[in-house]
Amino acid sequence: MQNHINMNTNNIIEIQNVTKRFPVGETEFTALSNINLKIQKGEFTGLIGPSGSGKTTLLNLIGALDIPSEGEILISGKNVAVKSDAESALLRNEHIGFIFQSYNLLPVYSIFENVEFPLLLQKKSKAERKEAVMQALDWVGLSDIANKKPSQISGGQAQRVAIARSIVKKPDIVLADEPTANLDSTNAYKIMDILKKLNEELGITFMFSSHDSKVIEYLRRVITLEDGKVKNDETK
Amino acid sequence: MFEFLFKGLIRDKSRSLLPVIVVSLGVSLSVFFVGYIEGMMGDMVDQNARFGTGHMKVMTREYVKNIAQKPLDLSILEAGKVIQELDKSYPEVDWVKRFNFGGILDVPDENGQTKTQGIAGGMAFDMTEGNSDLRRLNIANNIVEGRMPNGPFEMLLGQGLAKRMNVKIGDTITYFGSTMDGSMSFQNFTYVGAVQFGLSVMDDKTFLIDIKDAEQILDMEDAVQEIYGYLPNDIYDDQAIEEIKNTYNASFAESDDEYAPQMLALRDQNGLSTMLDMVNTMSSAFTFFFIIAMSIVLWNTGLLGGLRRYTEFGIRIAIGESKRDIYKSLLLESVIVGVIGSVFGTILGLILTFYLQEVGIDMSDTLGNSNVLFSNVIRAKVVPTQFWIGFFPGVMATFLGALLSGRGIFKRQTSELFNELGV
Numbered sequence: 066m067q068n069h070i071n072m073n074t075n076n077i078i079e080i081q082n083v084t085k086r087f088p089v090g091e092t093e094f095t096a097l098s099n100i101n102l103k104i105q106k107g108e109f110t111g112l113i114g115p116s117g118s119g120k121t122t123l124l125n126l127i128g129a130l131d132i133p134s135e136g137e138i139l140i141s142g143k144n145v146a147v148k149s150d151a152e153s154a155l156l157r158n159e160h161i162g163f164i165f166q167s168y169n170l171l172p173v174y175s176i177f178e179n180v181e182f183p184l185l186l187q188k189k190s191k192a193e194r195k196e197a198v199m200q201a202l203d204w205v206g207l208s209d210i211a212n213k214k215p216s217q218i219s220g221g222q223a224q225r226v227a228i229a230r231s232i233v234k235k236p237d238i239v240l241a242d243e244p245t246a247n248l249d250s251t252n253a254y255k256i257m258d259i260l261k262k263l264n265e266e267l268g269i270t271f272m273f274s275s276h277d278s279k280v281i282e283y284l285r286r287v288i289t290l291e292d293g294k295v296k297n298d299e300t301k
Numbered sequence: 302m303f304e305f306l307f308k309g310l311i312r313d314k315s316r317s318l319l320p321v322i323v324v325s326l327g328v329s330l331s332v333f334f335v336g337y338i339e340g341m342m343g344d345m346v347d348q349n350a351r352f353g354t355g356h357m358k359v360m361t362r363e364y365v366k367n368i369a370q371k372p373l374d375l376s377i378l379e380a381g382k383v384i385q386e387l388d389k390s391y392p393e394v395d396w397v398k399r400f401n402f403g404g405i406l407d408v409p410d411e412n413g414q415t416k417t418q419g420i421a422g423g424m425a426f427d428m429t430e431g432n433s434d435l436r437r438l439n440i441a442n443n444i445v446e447g448r449m450p451n452g453p454f455e456m457l458l459g460q461g462l463a464k465r466m467n468v469k470i471g472d473t474i475t476y477f478g479s480t481m482d483g484s485m486s487f488q489n490f491t492y493v494g495a496v497q498f499g500l501s502v503m504d505d506k507t508f509l510i511d512i513k514d515a516e517q518i519l520d521m522e523d524a525v526q527e528i529y530g531y532l533p534n535d536i537y538d539d540q541a542i543e544e545i546k547n548t549y550n551a552s553f554a555e556s557d558d559e560y561a562p563q564m565l566a567l568r569d570q571n572g573l574s575t576m577l578d579m580v581n582t583m584s585s586a587f588t589f590f591f592i593i594a595m596s597i598v599l600w601n602t603g604l605l606g607g608l609r610r611y612t613e614f615g616i617r618i619a620i621g622e623s624k625r626d627i628y629k630s631l632l633l634e635s636v637i638v639g640v641i642g643s644v645f646g647t648i649l650g651l652i653l654t655f656y657l658q659e660v661g662i663d664m665s666d667t668l669g670n671s672n673v674l675f676s677n678v679i680r681a682k683v684v685p686t687q688f689w690i691g692f693f694p695g696v697m698a699t700f701l702g703a704l705l706s707g708r709g710i711f712k713r714q715t716s717e718l719f720n721e722l723g724v
Contacts, residue, residue, distance in 0.1 A: 130619070151623045158621020169616045173312040178305070183620050185302050230620070 076139075077237055077270050078104035078127055083136035085122055085293075096122040098293045100136070104272065106237070109264045111273040111281060114290035120274035123290070124240050127272065128161055129153040141237070158186050162231030162269075166243035168223040170215040176202070176226050177211040183234045201229040205259055221252030225259065232263055238270045239263075245277050257283045306630050310637065316606065321642045323602045324699055327595045328646025328691035329653065333681070334591050335690050336654030338584040340682035345580070346537050346567065348500060351437055352424075354570040355529030356542050357394075359387065359549075361560040364526070368570075371401050373481045373519060373526060375560070380525035383562055390552075391545055393533055397434045398525045400425040400515045404478030404486075406508065408466050417466045421458075421508050423476075425515030437535060440496055440509065446470065447494025454514055456490035461505035463495040470494065474508075480520035488518045530564075542566045592694055599639075599698035600705075606638075607631055607706025628707045635703030636696060643695030650691060657681035 085097040097119045104110055112120040125131040126138050130153075132146040139145070145156060157163075162183075170179045180201055184194045202208040205225035215223055224244065231239050241260070245253035261283055264271050273280055281287060289297035310317050350356050360368070364375040377383055380398060387396045402423045410416040426434045428450055435441065441449050445460050447470045456474055458466065468474065472492045480486045490510065498504050516522045530545070532538055549564045568574040614627050661680040 128619070151625065154618070154621050154623035154626075156621075157619065161621075163619040165619075169612070169619075171309070171613060171616065173309050174305075178308075182305070182617075185305050186621050188302075 075105045076103045077106040077108075077141055078102070078272070079137075079139040079142075080123075080127075081137045081139070083123075083126065083133045083138060085119075085126065085131070086134045096293050097126075097133075100293075100295060102288065102295065102298070104270065106270055107264065107268050108286055109261065109271050109284060110286040110288060111275055111284040112288050112290055113274075113276050113281060114296070115276070118290040119293040120290055121242055122293075124242055124272065124274050127238070128163060128240050129156050158183060159234065160237045162234070162236040162239040164224070164227050164231050164239060164241040164244045166246045168215075168220070168227045168247075170223055170226055170230075172215050175212050175214055176207065176218070179215065179226060180229045180233050183230060187234060197233050198229075201233040202226075204232065204263065205229045219252075221248055221255060224248060224252070224256055228256070228259060228263075232267070232269065235267065236269065238272065241271060241273045241275075243275055243277070244273065245275070245280055250279065253277065253279045306634070307637075310634055316610070316634070317638065320602055320606055320638045320699070321645065324599055324639060324642025324695050325646040325649060327599050328643050328695040329649035331592055331595050331694050332647050332650025332687045332691040333653045333657075335588055335687050336650065336681040336683055337657065338588060339684045339686070340654070340658060340680045342580060342584060343537075343682045344680055346577070347535075349571065349573060350531070350535070350537060350567055352498075352500065352503065354565075354567045354573065355527075356532050356535075356537060357530040357546055357564055357566050358570065359383065359396075359528040359530070359562050359564050360526070362563045363559045365563050365565065371403075371526060373402060373479070373521065374483065376481060376521060376524045376526045377528065377562060378524050378560070380523055380528070383525075384528060387528065387530070387549075390549070391530070394545065395433050395531045395533075397427065397432075397529050397531070398512060398527075399434070399529055400512065400519065400521070400526050402478065402515070402519060402526075404476050406462075406466065407475040407477060408468055408472060409475065417468075419462070419466060421462060422506050423478075423508050423510060423515070425510050425512045428511040433531075434529075437531065443497045443499065444494045445497045447492075450493055450509075450511055453511075454488060454490045455493045455510070457494050457496050457509040458492065459504040459507045460495040460497050461501070462508065463492070465505070468492045476518065478518070480518070481524060482520060484520070486518050486520070488514075490514075537567070539566075539568065592690070595694040596698035599694050600702040602699065602702060604702040604706045606635070607703050631703050631707045632700065635699045639696035639699035640692075642699070643692045646695055647688065647691045651683060651687055654681040654683050654687060658683055 080100050080102040083097055083100040084095065086093040086095050088094075100123065112123060114120055122131070126133055127140075129140075129145040129148065137144045137146060140156065140160065145153065148156060171182070174182070177198055180198045181194050184197055189197070199208055199211070202211055205228050207222060207225055207229065210218060210222065215226070218226070224247075239260075244260075245256055248256060257280060260271055263269055273284065275281065284301070286298070286300045288295060289299075359377070361375050361377055364372060364377075367375060384396050384398070387394070400423070402425075403420065404423055405418060406421050407418045408416045426438065428435060440457065444457070446463070447457075450457060458468065466474070470492060474490045474492050476486070476488045476490060478486045496509065498507065516524075532541060543566055546564045546566045546569075549562075553561045553563070568577050610631075617627055618624065657679075658681050
């Protein structure tokens, strides 16, 4: 079992007065402005809003892929902004999973090897890796195609493999950026069903960025961003 | 982890096979180029040394002043004694006598009337079996018709000259010339064979006779025009030759005898000094620029190899691999590709060089009218430099390419990189 973050409170993510600015030529563009959010463990939350509203920027900050210009991002009470590149990498490796719009599987590796990759970074033994990979593939219903290459499977299957890769290390948080954008309705619902099940049965906290109504249907909490600010925060 | 990355490297042909092929080709060209230049340079030195200049040559001072005319009357007298002293002072050097002289060759018809006639250059050396000059000049192996002279007054002709003189084996050829003292000299020789020197200038103009016959027709017993010196195994060594020349000439520095011996090194003759220096400089410059050009090509390969993998790096960063580890793996891969490519390229380059060393390219049609002492067959030469020179463009350039493309990743903000990659 993965080393989970010791939690003193139930807030797994705390975003405190976060502003993010990007330089654009001589000036700066403010992508996020004074964001304050608390995400509790086990939430199934979505960031929605039009393009350019700051959804992906906020996900990047939570995923320790970037640091805020102002404010703090706390993952289980620890400020990710002060971590070194190696520490951020370790944080992502141990506690955060990513799901992308375009699956982003490594094409030269088999399905099994793609899912196995995060465990190699954790230096798990071969037996441990095999057990965890097959379990993750079971969760997404793909254990029978473990030896196939990404080019040999459909888009829906590829996204399920990406889900298996994100959960194989049993992370605390999975950040999903537009996970259904490239899928048809049937596959989109199938993916959301799987993610919901993982949330309920494994207690993984999911945070989405999407403007797909099919995703929004499943969300228990919807945070609406507009022009880099929280416009609405609604729990169903 | 290494196994995982290596597996990816092997499976992704565009990351392994293609760069290895490009590196191999680049390295093989570099290696071959060095061998080709060395072969051409070595060949030029070797041909001049064998036929024209020796590694060093002893003549009288007056002869040196008029060397272009090869004047017989300014030859060394008491040649045996001079050679004995040379052997004593420089026993490692092989000292041999040679004559180079001119004359008219006349081929009579069955009635004794001139059938063909022409001016030719004569070369005489010791044709006694087992003599070092016989091996060095390699005449026996280059006879295209007939045989080596084995009796008195037998003559070989360059194949071009033989054709021009329209002679058959066994025909009589009369030599008209002058002795050392300026008297007329006539002698009948028997034509016994034609030689292909591999040098157009000699094939068309030279006849060969044994040195004893030359001594007789030139009236030069115990006299010699030029004494040639060759270092052990006929390996040219500019520095050693210069040392011998300087010590030998120093021993006669006090003498004011105009017929005192004087030694010239190979580079002192036929304008070879300037030519050798120029060719050396040019070949070094060509080799340098060629290696640089190949390095740029291979550096670009490494650079592109890194750039086209940004998406993969983005995924690996998201999964939790640090930028430092990704960067290290990129460099390691470039070294693996560079080393494998360099090994294959070096082997390929050496095979090509060896092939050209053994077989050569026949340029006789192109060099037909050339007066330069250059072999008709262009040959490369396998030299020790070739075993390592290819690793500079092969490994270093590929590594530098990866180093630079990797730095692009390393220096960016992670999310900036991440977004740029379109992940």
